[in-house]
Amino acid sequence: MPLDEYTDLADDALLALYSQGDTAAARALTTRLTPRVFGHAVRVLGDWAEAEDVAQDAMMRLWKVAPDWCMGEAKVSTWLYRVTVNLCTDRLRRKRGVGMDEVDEPLDPSPSVTDQLQTRERMDALQAGLQTLPERQRQAVILRHIEGLGNPEIAKILEISTEAVESLTARGKRALAQALAPACKKLGYEDDSI
Amino acid sequence: MTASDKDTVDRDMNALDALFVEAVNDASTQPSESFMARVVTDALARQSMPKIAPPSLWVQITAMVGGWQGMGGLVAATCAGFWIGINPPEGLPTQLETFLGSETSVSLLEDGIEDTGIFGFGWDMEEG
Numbered sequence: 173m174p175l176d177e178y179t180d181l182a183d184d185a186l187l188a189l190y191s192q193g194d195t196a197a198a199r200a201l202t203t204r205l206t207p208r209v210f211g212h213a214v215r216v217l218g219d220w221a222e223a224e225d226v227a228q229d230a231m232m233r234l235w236k237v238a239p240d241w242c243m244g245e246a247k248v249s250t251w252l253y254r255v256t257v258n259l260c261t262d263r264l265r266r267k268r269g270v271g272m273d274e275v276d277e278p279l280d281p282s283p284s285v286t287d288q289l290q291t292r293e294r295m296d297a298l299q300a301g302l303q304t305l306p307e308r309q310r311q312a313v314i315l316r317h318i319e320g321l322g323n324p325e326i327a328k329i330l331e332i333s334t335e336a337v338e339s340l341t342a343r344g345k346r347a348l349a350q351a352l353a354p355a356c357k358k359l360g361y362e363d364d365s366i
Numbered sequence: 367m368t369a370s371d372k373d374t375v376d377r378d379m380n381a382l383d384a385l386f387v388e389a390v391n392d393a394s395t396q397p398s399e400s401f402m403a404r405v406v407t408d409a410l411a412r413q414s415m416p417k418i419a420p421p422s423l424w425v426q427i428t429a430m431v432g433g434w435q436g437m438g439g440l441v442a443a444t445c446a447g448f449w450i451g452i453n454p455p456e457g458l459p460t461q462l463e464t465f466l467g468s469e470t471s472v473s474l475l476e477d478g479i480e481d482t483g484i485f486g487f488g489w490d491m492e493e494g
Contacts, residue, residue, distance in 0.1 A: 198409035235412040
C-alpha cells in the first residue's frame with residue numbers, strides 16, 4: 173500500500189478522516205507534513221535530535237487538535253508551521269536564556285563558518301550562515317527561500333504583517349549573503365555565470 | 367556603491383539563490399525512516415484513545431447548581447415557595463404583622479377626595 177493513497181485530498185479533509193479513525197489518513201498526513209516541519213526545525217535549530225523532538229511534538233499537537241478542527245477555517249500546514257516556529261523559538265530561548273527581541277543584528281561570519289566548505293560542505297555552510305542570523309530573520313528566510321512559502325502565509329505563521337515579512341526576509345538574505353561572501357570561491361560559486 | 371561593488375553584491379546574491387535551490391533538495395534535512403515510524407505510531411496511538419464526549423447542556427446546568435443534591439434542594443425549595451404562594455398557612459399574615467410591628471396600608475387617592483366617579487384629571491369618564 174502506498175504511504176499516501178489520498179493524494180487528491182486536502183490536508184483538512186485528511187485530518188477529518190484521521191479523526192474518524194482512518195489509519196491510512198494518519199500515514200498520509202505523516203508523510204506529507206512531517207518532512208516539512210522536521211526540515212524547518214533542523215534548519216532553525218541546527219540540531220537533528222532537537223529537530224526530531226520539535227517535529228514529533230508539533231505532530232502530536234496536530235493529532236490532538238484533529239477532532240476539533242474546523243474544515244476550511246485555517247490551512248493545516250500553516251497552523252503546523254506556526255506551532256513548529258513557536259516550539260523552535262521556545263527551544264532557542266531556553267538555550268540562550270535571552271528574549272527573541274534581545275538578539276543582536278547578524279554576527280560577522282566567523283572563520284569557522286567560512287572555512288568549512290566544499291560540495292557537501294555547501295549545505296553545512298548555508299546552515300552555519302543561517303545560524304548567524306537573528307532567530308526571526310532565520311525563520312523568515314527559511315520559510316521563504318527554502319520551504320518556498322509566500323509572504324502572506326509566512327505573515328500568518330509568524331503572526332506579523334506581510335510588510336514585516338518582506339523586511340525580515342530582505343534583511344536576512346542580505347546578511348546571509350554577506351556572511352557567506354568570503355566563502356564564495358570555496359563554495360564553487362565564484363563564477364558570475366551562476 | 368561602485369559598479370564593481372554592485373557586481374560583487376549581485377554575485378553573492380546569485381550564489382545564495384543557488385544555495386537555496388540546493389537546500390530545497392537537500393536529503394540531509396529529511397527525517398529518518400525510524401523517526402517517521404515513531405510519528406505514525408503516535409498518530410495511531412492517539413487515534414485509538416477513547417473519545418471523551420463533551421458534557422450535555424443538562425449535565426452542565428446540573429453541575430452549576432451543585433450536582434444532583436443541589437438540584438434536588440433547588441426543586442424542593444421552588445415547590446415549597448410555590449405552594450406557600452397559592453395556599454399560605456393560617457397564621458402566616460398575623461405573624462408577619464407581629465414581626466413588622468403594625469399593619470401597613472397605602473392609599474392611592476389623596477385624603478379628602480371622594481370617589482365621585484370623576485377621574486382622569488377632571489374629565490368625565492362616564493359613558494353616555
